[in-house]
Structures are given as C-alpha cells and as structure tokens.
Amino acid sequence: MTTVVITGFGAITPLGEDAPSTWQSLLAGRSGVHTIDADWVQDLPVRFAGQVSTDLGQWISRVDARRMDRVSQLAVVAAREAWADAGLGLGEENTVDPDRLAVSVGTGIGGLVTTLDQWDIQREKGVRRMSPFTVPMLMANASAAQVGLMVGARAGIHAPVSACASSNEAIALGLNMLRLGEADVAVVGGSEAVIHAMPIGAFAQMQALSRRNDEPERASRPWDVDRDGFVIGEGAAIMVIETLESARARGARIYGTLAGAGISADSHDIVQPDPAGVGQVSAMVKALRSSGLQASDIKHVNAHGTSTPQGDVTEARSIRTALGDAADQAVVTSTKSMTGHLLGGAGALETFATVMALHDRIVPPTINLDNIEPDLGIDIATNQTRELPAGPLAALNNSFGFGGHNVAVAVTNENATDAR
Secondary structure, eight states, X not given: OOOEEEEEEEEEBTTBSSHHHHXXXXXXTOOOEEEOOSGGGTTSSOOEEEOOOSOGGGTSOHHHHTTSOHHHHHHHHHHHHHHHHTTOOOGGGOOSOGGGEEEEEEOSSOSHHHHHHHHHHHHHHOGGGSOTTHHHHHSTTHHHHHHHHHHTOOSEEEOOOBTBTHHHHHHHHHHHXXXXXXXXXXXXXXXXXXXXXXXXXXXXXXXXBOOOTTOGGGSOOTTBTTOOOBOBBOEEXXXXXXXXXXXXHTTOOOOEEEEEEEEEEOOSOSXXXXXXXXXXXXXXXHHHHHHTOOGGGEEEEEOOOOOOHHHHHHHHHHHHHHHGGGGGGOEEEOTHHHHOBOGGGHHHHHHHHXXXXXXXXXXXXXXXXXXXXXXXXXXXXBSSOEEOOSSOOEEEXXXXXXXXXXXXXXXXXXXXXXXX
C-alpha cells in the first residue's frame, strides 16, 4: 500500500497565528478562550469563545477580504503556511504537477457570517446593496476552492461537510486519493468561523454550551465532573500530505506518516452520540485496520473530548473498548480544553497536535481537569504534559459530529525527520 507522509503544517487558532506558536501554547497549557469583546454579546447567555485574535489583514488583502468569508480567509492563511512549510512555492515557483495535486478542506457550517450579514443588508437596505460575491463567499466549498486556486490544484478539490468530523474526513479523503493513485500531493484540513450571535444563541438554546461567563478560561473542561458544555472556537489547520516517494524525491522534511483512517456512522440521533459508542469504536477499529496497526501500537489518543456531560463518558468507554487492555498504555488528552471546539476545523487542528506529540514525544495536557469523572478506564494527561517512550509510536485522533459522523485518523512517527 502507498505510504503517505506529512510534510507541511499551517494553523491559525485561538492559541497562535501559526503552527509553531499554537503547538507551544498547547504544551504550555494555555487557554485561548476569553470573553468576546463586542456589544452584540451582552444579551446572550454565553459571552465567550475561542477566538483568533490575529489581524488577518497582514496576509489577506482588502480586495480579497471583501471576496472571502472569514472561514475562507483562515483556511487560506493556514494553507499558505503549510505550503511554505512543506518547501513548496506558489505561482511560477510551484513545481508540483497541478494534475497530480489535490485539495480536501472541510467545514461544518461554512460562510455563515456572510449569510447572516447579507440577509441583514438585504432586509434593511435592499437587494442592490448586497455583495455580488455573496454566493461564492457563503458556499460550504468556498474554503476548499480558495485553497485550490492558491496552489493550482487540478486533481480534485473536495469539501467534506460532516459537522465536527468534517476536517478529519477531509484528511481521510486526501489519504485515500493518494493511496488510489489519483494524486501525489494533497492539501488537507479544515476551517471554521462562526463567532456570531445567532450560532452562539442557537447552541446555547440546545443547552450544549458552557455558561461559565465569569471564568471563560476554565469553561472547557473535558472529563471533569463539573463540565457543563463545550466552548465555540474558530480557526483553521491545514497540512500537506504526499506519497513517500514524492517527499523523498524532493528531499522534503517529514513530520510523520498518515497511516490510516476509519469512518463510520451512528444512525442513532441527530445530536446525541450512541451511548453504547458502537460507531465510535467502529471508526477506531477501522483506522487500525486501515493502517496495519494493532491496538498495542497506540501510545496516544487525542480525543474528541468536547466537555459535554454525555459525550465525554461515551468516548472514554469507546476508547477502552476499541483498544482493550492496550488502553492502559495510551495517554489520552483533549486539546479542546485549551482551544475550545473549532467544529468543522477541530479534527485537523487535533491531527496536527497528534502528529507533533509523536514527533516531539510529548503529549499536551488536558487543562481545567480538577475532579476527574470516575471509572473512565483511560489514562488522561491531566493538567500537565506527559512524555512518550522511545521507539516507534502510533496514535489516534478522534472526531465525532452531529448527525452521528465518526472519523478516527491514525498516525505514526515512522519516516519522520527533523522538525521545522
């Protein structure tokens, strides 16, 4: 089977304006969740989120910004970093055959802010005041299309939409394209930007969000007995993957191997996970099978871990079931405790963190975990980093989404070379 490796990372998140700063913040256990500084938040029951504080104007021109929703802007910024990190050029300096280059960038919601803002404009000022770029800004495939335009991809541009599993599904799709010989290089990942009164209010009405307005930095607390819901975050994470043959031919630095992926569905409820975790277990088992790994090979799991009462317990039990007794040897963490939940962008950000954990042999902590839920059956990196052993390492990253979407991605440190 074709070996697929990771050669570039890009990220813009509540923790940093690029991948290195995000990774260092994760290791430091910093929270990127803060009170929203906007007038519109005052009447909402939830007044905080994990926001990207960086001014995107340093990377996106004013002309382009008027033609792209924030979700696409974030994706393009992260993709540009990943492309450069992989040692690849743009325009005339791009040496990748466009017919062998693919893009797969997922989102859970897409250009929602554009949709809502343009509706307000039409209602208050009339249709003639609407932006002529409204449709290409709001469509769910806009982020993938903009990234594809930037790198000149012609092997295929895809935009999986599967709620909070979207970007891990995008990574799985890119992996399969390379394995099937449809491309040699792929730009994969996800983006989300929905820090707006309507989605915050809507999630709050579902009783899905934490309401710790007095201490937002401590609101996301996976597996803590006092957890009361997830925290909305925004951002993008993108990675460049390519066949091992392609990477070696151009002397690329390699972070690790994208070993496999598993996809399943619960078919249980539109928002609640199957309490038995059957679909989650299936995704992890499929990821192991796809990668040729055994449960005993897994030394780390970056969990979906959203900080919801039911979801955290179900996933812990699913990890235990999927790995069996080998779960005792796998250090589990939830980086959402620091970033909040990037929805469709979450899986890609957490796959980045998983690969870096193997590369640097250190697992980021799960912060805010003061009183751990009893009888979970997993080993959690609680409030501090955990070192990983020497030798070959493998890990899983889980993403589960509304609608019962389950995706597990398997990565290893095989073929890894020096860090950036």
